[in-house]
Amino acid sequence: MDITFGTTASRLSAQKTTALFAFVLEAVRVHGYGALTMESVAAGAHVGKATLYRHWRSKAGLVTAALRHTRYAAARDIDTGSLRGDLGQFLDLFDEEDMRLQSDLLCALVQAAHQDADLRRALRALLVRPGENCLARILRRAVAREEIRPGTPALDYVMHAIAGAVLASHLVLTEPVDRPFLFAFAEAVILPALSD
Template identity: 30%
Template sequence: MAPRKEQQIFRATLELLAGKGYEGLTVEGVAERSGVNKTTIYRWWPSKAALLAAALVEADLLAMEPPDTGSLRTDLEALVQGMAALLTRPPAADVAVAALGAAVHRPELAAAARRFFADRFAREEVVFDRARRRGELPATADPMLIMDLLAGAVWLRTVFRGLPLDDDFAAKAVSAVLDGPS
């Protein structure tokens, strides 16, 4: 499938998820919104869950490139700011909340959520590799734990508590993780 058409399908999938939830997401709706035949969608993805799983990982809407600022601290701050933008700006924020909610009750979507987070961590790992080479991070440091702490802070503050993030939230969160609470 042509990459542009694939992205149209993924965008339609995520927009319908954000607007109608998982129950309201249908392959027919995605086909109509993206301008392709539903048989084309089924040729590439055997189910609604498979389509959503692919969209979560591969959609440009949720794309993230790891920063390379030359410093672990500012790379992590940029990652936190990117997560915060993802969780506070529509339609990505609505997609994230709807996908999380749907994954709670559906094992196939829980697997897709795990794939999404594994993909994100694989992309972020380069930040830690560079930091180790620069001598900013000991070999014993656990990059996944660092990212879990930072991402957890963003998710908890924005999604579960519904609180805004101050302009200096990223710097404070990274400082708390790297330096300890002050």
């Protein structure tokens, strides 16, 4: 199965694309954004450099594409019939090891974005297109079920709040965020903000 990026069909299979994106994010997490190059990705992921540049014009574009490509495909099928249930199942997809890795990755990207204007612009563009992620689909369904009022201001900031909680764990908590913390955070902060 071919993946389409822009208007050109990719020669990368879905499996190869997923592996490529996983390699990119792991490389950023372990070595930092600054150490990542299109050449190192091509060599490490066994993909032609020309293929990379054909689909992603820059390193920032490749990294944000990798972020956008969720590996939580099961989240697309979440529909328990309630916002609380859907949000619970969404958060349940993150195990503690994954949260530690995601937290490390987010910290690396935030630090790099301060130094790299291209990355900063790409990450901002990613954040202002919330309709592309599975959490946004959960929220849209909750609006359709009339659990959330259309236009509720907090709708635009749910992912920001979750990412902020994960990042703050590096500064405030002695250990990475775990499931009980995320569930408590959702109950105390996210759900009340959405019900206003």
